[in-house]
Amino acid sequence: METTPNAFSGYDYLIVGAGFAGAVLAERLANVGRRVLIVDKRPHIGGNAYDRYDDAGILIHPYGPHIFHTNSAAVFDYLSQFTQWRPYQHRVLASVDGQLLPMPINLDTVNSLYGLSLNASELEAYFASVAEPVEQVRTSEDVVVSKVGRDLYNKFFKGYTRKQWALDPSELDASVTARVPTRANRDSRYFTDSYQAMPLHGYTRMFENMLAHPNISVMLNTDYRSIQEFLPWRHMIYTGPVDAFFDFKYGKLPYRSLRFEHMTLPQEQALPTGTVNHPNDYAYTRVSEFKHITGQQHPQTSVVYEYPQAEGDPYYPVPRPENAELAARYAADAETEPNVTFVGRLATYRYYNMDQVVAQALKVFRDLEPEAGEQGGQHSTAVARPTLAEV
Numbered sequence: 001m002e003t004t005p006n007a008f009s010g011y012d013y014l015i016v017g018a019g020f021a022g023a024v025l026a027e028r029l030a031n032v033g034r035r036v037l038i039v040d041k042r043p044h045i046g047g048n049a050y051d052r053y054d055d056a057g058i059l060i061h062p063y064g065p066h067i068f069h070t071n072s073a074a075v076f077d078y079l080s081q082f083t084q085w086r087p088y089q090h091r092v093l094a095s096v097d098g099q100l101l102p103m104p105i106n107l108d109t110v111n112s113l114y115g116l117s118l119n120a121s122e123l124e125a126y127f128a129s130v131a132e133p134v135e136q137v138r139t140s141e142d143v144v145v146s147k148v149g150r151d152l153y154n155k156f157f158k159g160y161t162r163k164q165w166a167l168d169p170s171e172l173d174a175s176v177t178a179r180v181p182t183r184a185n186r187d188s189r190y191f192t193d194s195y196q197a198m199p200l201h202g203y204t205r206m207f208e209n210m211l212a213h214p215n216i217s218v219m220l221n222t223d224y225r226s227i228q229e230f231l232p233w234r235h236m237i238y239t240g241p242v243d244a245f246f247d248f249k250y251g252k253l254p255y256r257s258l259r260f261e262h263m264t265l266p267q268e269q270a271l272p273t274g275t276v277n278h279p280n281d282y283a284y285t286r287v288s289e290f291k292h293i294t295g296q297q298h299p300q301t302s303v304v305y306e307y308p309q310a311e312g313d314p315y316y317p318v319p320r321p322e323n324a325e326l327a328a329r330y331a332a333d334a335e336t337e338p339n340v341t342f343v344g345r346l347a348t349y350r351y352y353n354m355d356q357v358v359a360q361a362l363k364v365f366r367d368l369e370p371e372a373g374e375q376g377g378q379h380s381t382a383v384a385r386p387t388l389a390e391v
């Protein structure tokens with residue numbers, strides 16, 4: 001399994017991008033003796049999950065709030081080699097008609113909004129009475145109006161989706177709003193996954209632990225194009241945008257971007273929950289307060305406002321059929337690249353959460369190195385591994 005010393009004077013793997021996709025693969029491959037160079041054009045590791053302390057000393061997520069949640073024991077167990085966890089259940093309120101109401105819509109949302117006192121089964125009956133029949137659920141609008149009717153759709157979804165995507169929900173794939181369920185009970189958690197926790201000392205520390213292996217070299221502030229011809233490597237793992245890899249030869253894949261406005265406030269707490277959505281007012285979609293998410297104690301607090309925009313870093317693939325077709329053309333070309341494997345959110349033009357990217361990267365590792373065994377073993381410099389009971 002071990003590479004013979006000096007048998008190859010370069011890197012076994014050149015990994016483009018030090019986000020979840022790149023870091024998981026770097027760690028796994030290094031752990032089975034491969035020599036890995038991981039490059040990122042940004043000045044830091046962690047990709048969009050990167051976190052850092054701001055000037056006030058508050059841990060923030062520069063690329064917007066990242067909440068870890070998964071139903072995969074394998075993914076959680078894998079990451080637990082590199083971090084301890086802080087249990088955290090994210091909660092979101094939506095500012096609607098002058099009230100802050102639980103999101104996803106639940107029993108309390110409807111009762112408070114309309115001044116009712118329904119119970120769970122009465123709410124089911126209410127939803128059924130206001131739901132609009134839709135023959136074939138195709139769009140984001142169809143998903144919502146067919147479940148909870150037009151008024152809740154207008155108040156909670158329509159404006160938010162238009163701001164977020166600059167498209168009406170009737171023009172967007174059903175998958176966008178299908179991610180936001182509605183509930184007849186009083187569960188106010190944003191996610192219901194079996195594992196919901198934040199890395200105890202932050203994502204960046206977790207990534208540092210993953211990449212702390214003698215077989216891994218990290219180069220930051222480096223576009224792979226500036227080094228790929230000078231440093232010998234056998235196989236590339238590419239986690240950047242797939243259209244950029246192919247010089248946009250079929251055209252640009254549309255992405256939605258965000259402008260983040262970070263602010264430190266001279267008070268201990270600014271919001272009642274980790275995130276408040278603004279579906280109908282202001283140019284931003286939501287505001288989040290990091291201390292809820294990280295659990296940090298501090299006399300001040302830092303928040304971030306998210307302003308959707310067309311230009312800027314590629315964040316969200318836009319789920320429309322013609323974009324899926326364009327992505328499929330690039331994916332077909334990607335298949336024919338013998339020495340390159342495309343992994344992650346941007347390289348596969350998919351709206352993946354962090355845990356899905358970790359799962360995808362672990363699978364790619366098994367495909368690339370089938371003889372390495374199911375998990376490729378424990379990380380050789382792993383931090384003390386917490387039991388699941390600690391979560």
Ligand SMILES: Cc1cc2nc3c(=O)[nH]c(=O)nc-3n(C[C@H](O)[C@H](O)[C@H](O)COP(=O)(O)OP(=O)(O)OC[C@H]3O[C@@H](n4cnc5c(N)ncnc54)[C@H](O)[C@@H]3O)c2cc1C
Nearest residue numbers: 017019020021041047048064066067224240344345353354
């Ligand atoms: C605002 C926002 C909030 C999110 N919140 C959550 C959340 O709460 N929970 C959740 O599970 N997921 C969340 N996500 C999704 C999460 O960010 C992604 O699943 C994850 O970051 C994807 O990892 P990745 O490695 O595929 O891509 P990335 O993290 O984007 O990493 C790709 C890296 O490749 C680098 N790169 C690109 N091109 C080049 C090049 N030419 N040369 C060198 N380097 C290059 C980039 O600089 C980047 O660092 C959120 C995403 C966004 C945008």
